[in-house]
Amino acid sequence: MSLLVAKNLTKKFKNKVAVNHIDFQINAGELIAFLGPNGAGKSTTIGMLVGILKPDDGKISLHGLSPNQKNYHHQIGIVFQNSVLDDNLSVQDNLNIRAHLYQKIDSSFVKKIIKLFGIDLILNQKYKTLSGGQKRRVDIARALLHQPKLLFLDEPSSGLDIQTRNKIWETLNRLRKEYGLTILLTTHYLEEAENADYVYIIDRGEIKASGDVQKLKLKYTTSLLTLWSDQMDQLKHQIHYKYQAIDQHQIKVNIDDDSDAINLIASLKPLIKHFEYQHGTMNDLFVKLTGKGIR
Numbered sequence: 001m002s003l004l005v006a007k008n009l010t011k012k013f014k015n016k017v018a019v020n021h022i023d024f025q026i027n028a029g030e031l032i033a034f035l036g037p038n039g040a041g042k043s044t045t046i047g048m049l050v051g052i053l054k055p056d057d058g059k060i061s062l063h064g065l066s067p068n069q070k071n072y073h074h075q076i077g078i079v080f081q082n083s084v085l086d087d088n089l090s091v092q093d094n095l096n097i098r099a100h101l102y103q104k105i106d107s108s109f110v111k112k113i114i115k116l117f118g119i120d121l122i123l124n125q126k127y128k129t130l131s132g133g134q135k136r137r138v139d140i141a142r143a144l145l146h147q148p149k150l151l152f153l154d155e156p157s158s159g160l161d162i163q164t165r166n167k168i169w170e171t172l173n174r175l176r177k178e179y180g181l182t183i184l185l186t187t188h189y190l191e192e193a194e195n196a197d198y199v200y201i202i203d204r205g206e207i208k209a210s211g212d213v214q215k216l217k218l219k220y221t222t223s224l225l226t227l228w229s230d231q232m233d234q235l236k237h238q239i240h241y242k243y244q245a246i247d248q249h250q251i252k253v254n255i256d257d258d259s260d261a262i263n264l265i266a267s268l269k270p271l272i273k274h275f276e277y278q279h280g281t282m283n284d285l286f287v288k289l290t291g292k293g294i295r
């Protein structure tokens, strides 16, 4: 079921078209990723979705509500790239100020969020004294206090180490499971987009492709089957795919489909000593669609 629908969304800054007539939808409970390089238009899109930027054209609807309606804002939580919390206040005070903006706050849910994000031990610490990972956990917890349906995360992982990233995702995935939280994230991190249910690949303000990550990879990338053999001449003779001979014992074969790989290995079994199979990566996909790597 679609939670948010955006149609023909467009934003210009003077003559620069930052977001160019894009359409997308976010289904309830899904993790959606907007993947794109610097300047692709990801933050501008989020800005319009959270109501801080006015689109030049297009329409946004969250269950029939638009971003200029108060009820829209009760249903969303936002974590911006740069924190908006008060450096000189404690974590607790920052959370209280936010909570007071809402008429109804479920205090048992707030307690749960504080516990889940592991910030119960730093509640009295000033925000500015926290580490990068602690700050990010507090930012996300603050955005969730009113139990929104949809959480926007604009580059939530930039600058965080892998352990902190994993810990944050563990908690977010738990909330998705227990409360059906829907998440839209923008990211440069290919691994992060890889975990999404649905990905929009954005470049120069346009959606270059969208879909299920695995299906996109299958459609736009080729996998690589590396074979090692002592009978290379015979082996080459039997391969009808594009290949590259690495040395006299090793060959790399381009394969479109897993079942082709299985059939090829089965038919060449007596000639193969060893093999390795690698699927196309998100980076291959990105290069294919935009002509450049993501990083």
Ligand SMILES: Nc1ncnc2c1ncn2[C@@H]1O[C@H](COP(=O)(O)OP(=O)(O)OP(=O)(O)O)[C@@H](O)[C@H]1O
Residues within 6 Å of the ligand: 013, 016, 017, 018, 036, 037, 038, 039, 040, 041, 042, 043, 044, 045
């Ligand atoms: N306030 C603004 N005034 C003028 N141009 C802007 C403004 N905000 C964004 N832009 C331009 O719009 C384009 C899209 O920028 P945006 O910040 O949305 O990209 P992004 O995909 O979020 O990039 P990043 O990953 O670096 O955050 C860029 O060319 C940027 O320079």
